[in-house]
Amino acid sequence: xxxxxxxxxxxxxxxxxxxxxxxxxxxxxxxxxxxxxxxxxxxxxxxxxxxxxxxxxxxxxxxxxxxxxxxxxxxxxxxxxxxxxxxxxxxxxxxxxxxxxxxxxxxxxxxxxxxxxxxxxxxxxxxxxxxxxxxxxxxxxxxxxxxxxxxxxxxxxxxxxxxxxxxxxxxxxxxxxxxxxxxxxxxxxxxxxxxxxxxxxxxxxxxxxxxxxxxxxxxxxxxxxxxxxxxxxxxxxxxxxxxxxxxxxxxxxxxxxxxxxxxxxxxxxxxxxxxxxxxxxxxxxxxxxxxxxxxxxxxxxxxxxxxxxxxxxxxxxxxxxxxxxxxxxxxxxxxxxxxxxxxxxxxxxxxxxxxxxxxxxxxxxxxx
Numbered sequence: 365x366x367x368x369x370x371x372x373x374x375x376x377x378x379x380x381x382x383x384x385x386x387x388x389x390x391x392x393x394x395x396x397x398x399x400x401x402x403x404x405x406x407x408x409x410x411x412x413x414x415x416x417x418x419x420x421x422x423x424x425x426x427x428x429x430x431x432x433x434x435x436x437x438x439x440x441x442x443x444x445x446x447x448x449x450x451x452x453x454x455x456x457x458x459x460x461x462x463x464x465x466x467x468x469x470x471x472x473x474x475x476x477x478x479x480x481x482x483x484x485x486x487x488x489x490x491x492x493x494x495x496x497x498x499x500x501x502x503x504x505x506x507x508x509x510x511x512x513x514x515x516x517x518x519x520x521x522x523x524x525x526x527x528x529x530x531x532x533x534x535x536x537x538x539x540x541x542x543x544x545x546x547x548x549x550x551x552x553x554x555x556x557x558x559x560x561x562x563x564x565x566x567x568x569x570x571x572x573x574x575x576x577x578x579x580x581x582x583x584x585x586x587x588x589x590x591x592x593x594x595x596x597x598x599x600x601x602x603x604x605x606x607x608x609x610x611x612x613x614x615x616x617x618x619x620x621x622x623x624x625x626x627x628x629x630x631x632x633x634x635x636x637x638x639x640x641x642x643x644x645x646x647x648x649x650x651x652x653x654x655x656x657x658x659x660x661x662x663x664x665x666x667x668x669x670x671x672x673x674x675x676x677x678x679x680x681x682x683x684x685x686x687x688x689x690x691x692x693x694x695x696x697x698x699x700x701x702x703x704x705x706x707x708x709x710x711x712x713x714x715x716x717x718x719x720x721x722x723x724x725x726x727x728x729x730x731x732x
Contacts, residue, residue: 368517375481375636378499384402385470396524399406400415400499401418402417402418405458410449410462411462411464412459412462412463413458415464415465416458416459416464416532416533416536417455417458418532419532420531420535420711421440422441422442422455422530422531425455425691442528442529442530442681443530444530444597444630444720446528446530447528447589447596447597447598447599448596448598448599448671449598449658449662449664449668449671450658450661450664450667451657451658451661452661452662452663452664454530454531454534455531455533456657457533457534457654458533458541458653459533459536459650459653460515460649460650460653461537461540461646461649461650463536463537463540463646463650464536464540465536467540468539468540468543472543472544472547475547475639476547477699478635478639479555479635479639482635482636483555483558483632485632486562486631487558487562491629491630491631491632492559492562492563492632493562493564494629495628495629495630496628496629496697496698496699497698498565498628498696498697498699499624499628499629499630499697499698499699500563500566501627501696502624502693503559503630503633504566504567504568504570504571504694505567505570505574505578506571506572506574506580506581506696507552507571507575507621507691508553508555508570509520509571509572509575509578509581510551510573510577510616511549511552511556512549512585512588513585513613514548514549514586514640515545515546515590516588516589516592517545517588517591517592517604517608518541518542518543518544518548519542519544519545519546519592520547520591521591521592521594521600521601521604522538522539522542522545522598522604523539523542523606524597525543525597525601526538526539526542526598528597529597534654537556537647537650537654538601541643541650541709544643544646544647545643548639548640548643551634551636551639551640552640555632555633555636556571557570560571566577570618579689580692581690581691582688582695583685583689584686584690586681586682586686587608587612587682587683587686588608589606591603592605598676601651601654602651602655602672602675603675603678603679605648605651606648606651606655606676606718606722607675607679607683607715608679608683608720609644609647609648609717610648610713610714610718611680611683611684611686611687611711611712611730612683612686612687612690612713613644614641614644614691614711614714615687615707615711617637617641617644618637618639618641619702619707619708619710619711620690620693620694620707621633621634621637622637622638622641623701623702624697624699624701625637626700627695627699627701628699628704632681648718652718652721652722655672655722656721656722656723659723659724660674669722669724672722672724673724673725676719676724676725676726676727679725680727680729680730681727682732684729684730687708688708690704691704701708712730712732715730716730
């Protein structure tokens with residue numbers, strides 16, 4: 365139908381294309397159709413490399429205009445000054461475990477499924493009711509006290525460090541470490557609840573009292589809390605993975621619990637503790653690769669070694685003291701299958717080998 369109403373022509377802003385500095389910059393791969401923005405370790409990139417390498421941008425490599433955001437006090441992005449360690453190329457580090465988002469879910473799901481099945485098998489076989497009484501007391505008071513150490517390290521060492529580290533490859537490795545630690549702490553507490561239901565008279569809260577008050581645990585607790593207060597992410601990860609986990613963590617998890625449980629009529633606890641020990645071994649592989657890269661750095665290697673040697677001198681005596689203060693736990697069993705000195709010597713030798721592999725000297729407190 366015809367109308368006399370005039371048609372209003374809308375004014376639409378016309379897009380204006382400009383050559384922004386970053387967008388117009390020419391890179392060696394600007395005209396490449398393969399989209400390979402990094403050199404893979406082997407002939408073809410792995411899935412881990414595709415989803416991890418350079419996902420986090422870096423002004424030194426791609427952002428020619430600098431970081432696009434900054435904190436209130438000035439630093440932008442991921443400042444290298446957040447650790448005393450230095451690297452000619454932080455992006456050189458690739459996690460030997462090739463951990464990324466999918467592996468977190470897959471690995472943790474498998475571990476949780478296995479642990480749940482083992483606990484259920486223990487119920488079916490009436491294992492918990494037949495465990496030695498002295499071992500039940502050690503479980504409720506000491507074994508489950510270890511959950512506090514795992515939770516503290518996962519939440520307050522790995523989690524802050526994964527934010528502060530300068531590349532996505534390091535961030536991913538530390539984020540996975542945090543997920544493993546928190547899951548393992550949860551595994552222990554859920555197992556504690558299961559035993560509280562299955563074993564008559566089981567004190568499911570004794571572990572909290574032991575962690576907070578028992579003199580046996582106070583050096584370990586003090587050291588864990590010191591680790592959580594370190595602001596240098598490199599120092600926190602080094603002191604945790606190289607010193608604490610080797611001299612205290614492995615000593616208690618593998619050197620005591622996994623050795624002592626079976627003779628006490630308990631085949632379930634070693635499988636749960638073994639999951640945590642496997643996690644710790646995985647994180648140590650990544651830490652070994654990272655700190656070896658830094659100690660071998662052509663430009664900063666000598667300075668990094670001096671820095672790490674200083675950290676060894678600071679934390680090794682505390683870790684050795686914490687380890688030796690745990691010794692009375694070895695004596696609380698009616699069936700003694702392993703001596704503390706034997707367990708400590710195995711951990712000490714492995715610590716010495718790890719330190720030597722990084723080109724460092726073992727402090728006298730942990731020397732033979």
